Amino acid sequence: MKNAPIHKLIPLTLIAILLATSAIFAQSKSAKIDALIQQYVANRQFNGAVLVAEKGQVIFKKGYGMANIEWNIPNAPDTKFRLGSITKQFTAMLIMQLVEKGKLKLAGKITDYLPDYPRVTGDKITIHHLLTHTSGIPNYTNVPKFFETMSRDPYTPEAFTKKFADLPLDFEPGAKFSYSNSGYFLLGVIIEKVTGKSYAELLKANILTPAQLADTGYDLFSPILPKRASGYEKERGNYVNAPYLDMSIPYAAGSLYSTVEDLYRWDQALYTDKLLSAASKATMFTPFLGSYEEGFGYAYGWIVGKAKVGERKDSLLLIAHGGGINGFNTLISRAPQDKQLVVLLSNAGRAPLDAMCKNVLRILYDQPVQTPKKPVTDLLRQSVMTESVATTRQKFGVWKADKGYSVNEGELNNLGYEFMRDGKLPESIAVFTLNAEAFPTSYNVYDSRGEAQMKAGNKVAAIQDYKKSVEINPKNADGFAMLKELGESVEAPKQVIATVDTATLASYVGTYQLAPSFSIAITREGDKLYGQATGQGRLELFAESKTKFFLKVVDAQITFATNEKGEVEQLILHQNGRDMPGKRVH
The missing domain is CATH 3.40.710.10 (DD-peptidase/beta-lactamase superfamily)
Structure with a gap:
């Protein structure tokens, strides 16, 4: 058999090199994923199975921990x-x-x-x-x-x-x-x-x-x-x-x-x-x-x-x-x-x-990974149950300053409710207090502590917490309801409704497309403006200003925008922290 010409061997060699290089990069990402998941496992935060595909191809799959702890049977990619x-x-x-x-x-x-x-x-x-x-x-x-x-x-x-x-x-x-x-x-x-x-x-x-x-x-x-x-x-x-x-x-x-x-x-x-x-x-x-x-x-x-x-x-x-x-x-x-x-x-x-x-x-996407942090809740649980409030607060301050630990509002809140369900109200209040100190601008931490205070019979403290909660979040309807139950006549703030002339309202009438299959139709009846989203009922819009309107039944606002000629060309739906523009289609 004759030797193959050198120019025919080169493409095959290049292909082999490219395939080997691709495999190295795939292995590199696979190894990084494994090392990452292992950290969550070491923190006792994960027990299960993982699969990752890149560009449609599986580059990693593996089981971690036990499918059955009592029989010591490990998890695997085919575990159900x-x-x-x-x-x-x-x-x-x-x-x-x-x-x-x-x-x-x-x-x-x-x-x-x-x-x-x-x-x-x-x-x-x-x-x-x-x-x-x-x-x-x-x-x-x-x-x-x-x-x-x-x-x-x-x-x-x-x-x-x-x-x-x-x-x-x-x-x-x-x-x-x-x-x-x-x-x-x-x-x-x-x-x-x-x-x-x-x-x-x-x-x-x-x-x-x-x-x-x-x-x-x-x-x-x-x-x-x-x-x-x-x-x-x-x-x-x-x-x-x-x-x-x-x-x-x-x-x-x-x-x-x-x-x-x-x-x-x-x-x-x-x-x-x-x-x-x-x-x-x-x-x-x-x-x-x-x-x-x-x-x-x-x-x-x-x-x-x-x-x-x-x-x-x-x-x-x-x-x-x-x-x-x-x-x-x-x-x-x-x-x-x-x-x-x-x-x-x-x-x-x-x-x-x-x-x-x-x-x-x-x-x-070749971006730096955020190192998983150990949850502080297990340490806090033990401290609250066995040590004084002063010692727990001191230790909590150390853990909070340590970048290796995770201080999560939701996890602390869950721990507080864990103690509350067990009837350990002083421990529950202690955890909610640390949560309020760690996240002082969150209305929910005061709402939760207010509930614990109320269960403990601390009416004055409960009222103070619920007042703080609705002060931070005036839309916290549950907070206002609890204050009413506690005998406090605190009214939820009412939105001021502006007056907009009918000619301006008429200029907003039309259909605005926010996605291929999702539009909002704006209609007018006299001095009232209405919006109706795809597949939903018609809702009245109330003027906050000449161009911005709000809904009473849901926390959402709509702003109308004009072009250089003063023509209304789009609306923007503001809801759940999102600004969703919709182009006027007719």
């Missing part, structure tokens, strides 16, 4: 975890598939599909409202003593619907965003009603089988499910078995299980038209009213918005959702522009998944 509210994106997909087939309408009312549902509310709540958590239906998991009285018993979907169907609405449909598992539970009932199939059957036929998600399904308690993780929670600093929850309760709002590997396959399927058309996916991923974090809005089963990653100038579009269910905490985060994916599944209760995800994204 309960997903909690990540289930909602699968339910939204089923709904959109039925919309494409003409079996459902996004503007359709609950009573169009469930004629036995109470008409007083069901006649005005749409599928869109249910998908976007804007229905006003109370969240059944917030019902007093829900976990003690209902969560352990099996129900049929129809029977459990009656537990919340007759409750009064928290607000008029479309008026605002309020996360509600009840809405997604109803979507499951509607899916079964219009198809004649069970939710689990339709899920398997329409999503799991076509997307080849063999390790995903409805997590019923009785079937033998290989490699299913046990759920744990932290109690007083130690792991305990999570309380039992009958999985007929979360249903279409939170009853699925999956693996990090299957969620990668789910992510990849969403880049194709295998499950849903591009147009319908665009609708599904369009954010509507505000969500948990500033800059993000809730779409259909997904939280969508832009976030800064490290020191990058451009914000990154993220499509994500988390989940929390007895013993499990989950997160899937997609960056579709670059086909990046981060999946974090925990079976040891709450974990700092948002911070972990942000750090992984920093690694993917």
Whole structure:
């Protein structure tokens, strides 16, 4: 055999070098991700499985800690975890598939599909409202003593619907965003009603089988499910078995299980038209009213918005959702522009998944990682229980100054409530006091301490805390309600309404597009201005000034902007810390 010409060998050599270089960089990022997660594990903040994909390809997957602590069985990439509210994106997909087939309408009312549902509310709540958590239906998991009285018993979907169907609405449909598992539970009932199939059957036929998600399904308690993780929670600093929850309760709002590997396959399927058309996916991923974090809005089963990653100038579009269910905490985060994916599944209760995800994204985009800090709560718990208040305060000051420790308002607040639930009110008040000293501008720390003071019978102190809370946040309606209960006649401040001439109001009339499938129509009746967002009811706008208006039923404002000719060309919706411009289309 003759030797190959040298000019034919060079391209092959270059290809080999490029492949080797690419592998080195991939290994480098993989090693960095592993080292990062190991720090969270060492801090006892994470126990679960992780998968990371870069540009559509898996570069890292690994299990950490135990799938079963009692049997010393480790977690792995194919361990099955309960997903909690990540289930909602699968339910939204089923709904959109039925919309494409003409079996459902996004503007359709609950009573169009469930004629036995109470008409007083069901006649005005749409599928869109249910998908976007804007229905006003109370969240059944917030019902007093829900976990003690209902969560352990099996129900049929129809029977459990009656537990919340007759409750009064928290607000008029479309008026605002309020996360509600009840809405997604109803979507499951509607899916079964219009198809004649069970939710689990339709899920398997329409999503799991076509997307080849063999390790995903409805997590019923009785079937033998290989490699299913046990759920744990932290109690007083130690792991305990999570309380039992009958999985007929979360249903279409939170009853699925999956693996990090299957969620990668789910992510990849969403880049194709295998499950849903591009147009319908665009609708599904369009954010509507505000969500948990500033800059993000809730779409259909997904939280969508832009976030800064490290020191990058451009914000990154993220499509994500988390989940929390007895013993499990989950997160899937997609960056579709670059086909990046981060999946974090925990079976040891709450974990700092948002911070972990942000750090992984920093690694993917070659940004400096923020070193994970040890939570101060375990140390504080021990000190409060065994040492004097003065000693605890002194130690807390040292921990707070130490950059290796994390002093988090929410975690401290949870510790205070832990003591309160145990009936240890002096300890609870001590923790809330340290939280107030660490975060003096937060209204919630005073609100929480006020509750503890009230339970302890310290009426004067409770009144002082609630007054401080509403002083910082005049929109804290609960604070004003508690002051009234304590006998204090403190009125919530009223917004001053300005007068705007009818000619100016008429100039604002039109339709303004904020996203491809989301617009706000502005109309006028005499000296009153109204706004109606896509799929929502019409709401009156009240003038704060000549160009800025506010809504009374939801914390949102609208500003009208003109061009150089004085023509109104756009409005800006201000809500949940976001400024969302909408171009006037007619």
